[in-house]
Amino acid sequence: MLNLIFPNLSRGAFSVLLRHRDVFIKMWKTTLIPPFLDPLFYLVGMGYGLGALVSDIDGYSYVQYIAPALVSSVIMTAPFFEGAIGGYVRMHYQKTWDAMIATPLSIEDVITGEILYGACRALLQAVSIMIVIFLFGLVKSPLALLMPFVCLIGGFMFGSIAIAYISWIPAINYIDFLFTLIMTPMFIFAGTFFPVSQLPPWAQKVAFFMPLYHVVLITRSLITGVIHPDIWKSVIWVIIVGSIAFAVALRLLRRRVVQ
Amino acid sequence: MTAIITGKNLTKRYGDITAVDSVNFAIEQGELFGFLGPNGAGKTTIMKMIYCFVSVTSGQLRVKGMDVMNKPRGVKKILGVVPQEDNLDPDLTTYENLITYSRYYGISKKDAVARARELLEFFSLNVKNQSAVMELSGGMKRRLTLARGLINDPEILILDEPTTGLDPQARHLVWQKLRELKRKGITILLTTHYMDEATYLCDRLVMIDNGKFIAEGPPMELIRKLPGRMVIELQEIEGQVYESLKPLIENEVYEYFGDTIYIFTNDPKPILDSLAEMNLPRVIERYANLEDLFLKLTGRSLRE
Numbered sequence: 001m002l003n004l005i006f007p008n009l010s011r012g013a014f015s016v017l018l019r020h021r022d023v024f025i026k027m028w029k030t031t032l033i034p035p036f037l038d039p040l041f042y043l044v045g046m047g048y049g050l051g052a053l054v055s056d057i058d059g060y061s062y063v064q065y066i067a068p069a070l071v072s073s074v075i076m077t078a079p080f081f082e083g084a085i086g087g088y089v090r091m092h093y094q095k096t097w098d099a100m101i102a103t104p105l106s107i108e109d110v111i112t113g114e115i116l117y118g119a120c121r122a123l124l125q126a127v128s129i130m131i132v133i134f135l136f137g138l139v140k141s142p143l144a145l146l147m148p149f150v151c152l153i154g155g156f157m158f159g160s161i162a163i164a165y166i167s168w169i170p171a172i173n174y175i176d177f178l179f180t181l182i183m184t185p186m187f188i189f190a191g192t193f194f195p196v197s198q199l200p201p202w203a204q205k206v207a208f209f210m211p212l213y214h215v216v217l218i219t220r221s222l223i224t225g226v227i228h229p230d231i232w233k234s235v236i237w238v239i240i241v242g243s244i245a246f247a248v249a250l251r252l253l254r255r256r257v258v259q
Numbered sequence: 260m261t262a263i264i265t266g267k268n269l270t271k272r273y274g275d276i277t278a279v280d281s282v283n284f285a286i287e288q289g290e291l292f293g294f295l296g297p298n299g300a301g302k303t304t305i306m307k308m309i310y311c312f313v314s315v316t317s318g319q320l321r322v323k324g325m326d327v328m329n330k331p332r333g334v335k336k337i338l339g340v341v342p343q344e345d346n347l348d349p350d351l352t353t354y355e356n357l358i359t360y361s362r363y364y365g366i367s368k369k370d371a372v373a374r375a376r377e378l379l380e381f382f383s384l385n386v387k388n389q390s391a392v393m394e395l396s397g398g399m400k401r402r403l404t405l406a407r408g409l410i411n412d413p414e415i416l417i418l419d420e421p422t423t424g425l426d427p428q429a430r431h432l433v434w435q436k437l438r439e440l441k442r443k444g445i446t447i448l449l450t451t452h453y454m455d456e457a458t459y460l461c462d463r464l465v466m467i468d469n470g471k472f473i474a475e476g477p478p479m480e481l482i483r484k485l486p487g488r489m490v491i492e493l494q495e496i497e498g499q500v501y502e503s504l505k506p507l508i509e510n511e512v513y514e515y516f517g518d519t520i521y522i523f524t525n526d527p528k529p530i531l532d533s534l535a536e537m538n539l540p541r542v543i544e545r546y547a548n549l550e551d552l553f554l555k556l557t558g559r560s561l562r563e
Contacts, residue, residue: 010332015362022359023350095346102310102340103363103411104332259273259313 006250008108016100016113017120024121031121035078036128039070043133046193057195060224067138068220069192071147074125075154075219076212079118080183083162084175087114091166097257107257108250115159115246122155123148133223141225150222153235154215157242160249161211167252186212191220214238263288263415263446264309268318271304271470278304280470281318286448291441293457293464293478294450295553301470302450303343306419309448310340322415336364339413341404343420343450347392353403354379354388357410364411371410378406382436398429405436416440418449422456434460454549458482468557478549485547485555486512487523491530494519494541507533514555523547 024031051062090096100110133139165178190212196204207213214234221227262285271279279301286292294302307313308320311331320327322334348356354375361371379385382402408416422430441447451457457464458478465475474481495518513522524530527544
């Protein structure tokens with residue numbers, strides 16, 4: 001089925017994923033601990049520190065409000081960092097992709113492996129933060145057990161966006177634009193630390209087009225157990241945008257890597 | 260003998276630049292075939308088209324009957340590729356590089372482990388099998404890249420400048436290993452700009468310049484096309500001295516380039532005798548080689 005849409009894609013993508021897994025296991029101290037501590041500082045500092053000065057939002061305490069957003073944020077940042085920086089280094093400096101496509105693997109297999117790895121990173125980091133917020137008593141519903149699915153579709157979407165982005169940049173420092181113009185605004189404005197209803201109407205419309213907005217909406221619903229009426233729309237939104245970004249990434253990278 | 264790789268009117272263009280200009284070749288199964296040329300001549304582009312890294316603009320390129328444009332997976336399955344740039348996986352050890360690479364071919368873990376051990380042995384890398392790639396010397400990296408290119412037991416091995424940047428010991432080891440592989444029946448293609456390498460190794464070769472073939476055949480046969488089997492080089496010759504030498508060598512085949520006169524001859528003794536009293540600063544007598552032919556065909560000016 002997938003072969004009809006992406007004729008150059010094969011199960012060889014999993015051998016690329018296994019390569020990343022092996023490297024990840026070797027380097028787990030640097031790959032897992034810092035990105036895990038980061039949201040923890042936000043949770044304690046902003047949630048409990050700043051939160052003491054902030055009134056309840058939509059019936060949640062402030063720390064309860066931002067805890068799901070911090071889980072969502074790593075679903076974005078993990079595949080962004082891995083896909084954009086790791087991907088660019090492997091593509092441009094280490095020539096790891098060139099070595100891979102000299103084997104029966106196609107460039108599509110290689111990129112799909114990269115994106116799947118980004119999704120797995122999102123899953124791992126989100127789950128480790130969920131364990132922490134669970135220990136803080138901030139996971140309120142067994143629906144949170146559905147979160148791995150959200151991590152994978154969200155991570156797949158963000159990974160595809162990051163990989164598509166590096167396909168047309170001329171040098172590695174252009175990755176900064178992805179972080180400052182795309183990642184940071186989402187991290188702050190996508191209904192993460194305050195509701196989008198605080199924004200002027202035009203900005204609320206912009207927020208709706210932020211991928212992170214939908215991931216936060218789904219995550220907050222599942223972790224608090226208060227299901228947002230639009231949750232299905234957001235799930236479908238993430239799947240559709242993820243699929244489009246994936247198709248774009250495959251197309252653009254073939255053009256960049258194979259002349 | 261059957262041809263395992265054939266190119267017909269093979270052409271590659273990048274925009275207005277024609278990197279490979281309608282070349283024809285047939286490489287026989289089991290032979291060691293060389294592509295020789297200066298930097299930018301198009302030899303690497305031909306290699307890259309064979310291993311499906313660069314698309315074919317026009318003409319046809321078949322590997323074991325498979326068209327590279329339609330059957331890249333089938334082609335790449337029977338190839339081993341040793342690229343010019345080191346692209347070993349720096350995040351993995353020597354041994355892990357081989358095992359990880361074998362997975363890209365879909366080789367089972369058991370077979371991969373056996374094959375990796377055998378190759379590490381063959382390339383004298385066993386002591387380094389747990390080392391990070393960064394810790395390996397240039398020669399070891401090249402041997403590991405060679406080992407990696409053989410992990411799938413390929414029918415054809417493609418080497419793009421396999422000895423560039425290696426010290427003499429490492430070069431000779433690579434040459435010896437390539438001859439061993441050839442004896443095992445593997446077809447080997449290599450590019451090089453070292454003419455001595457091509458002479459020692461290749462059964463047949465083509466010389467490339469500006470994307471076109473300018474000579475082809477077994478290396479010794481090509482050398483015989485030169486006007487003499489010996490070369491006398493008269494170095495450090497200034498214009499005035501050249502003028503005074505001219506009458507002495509006017510019956511010989513010679514070239515004057517830079518500060519050197521190259522005289523091609525089968526009988527150097529009388530010429531050397533006649534020049535003896537001139538007190539020339541540096542006179543060298545040597546065998547003619549592929550480099551002479553190459554420079555004769557392409558001119559001596561720099562290619563950049």
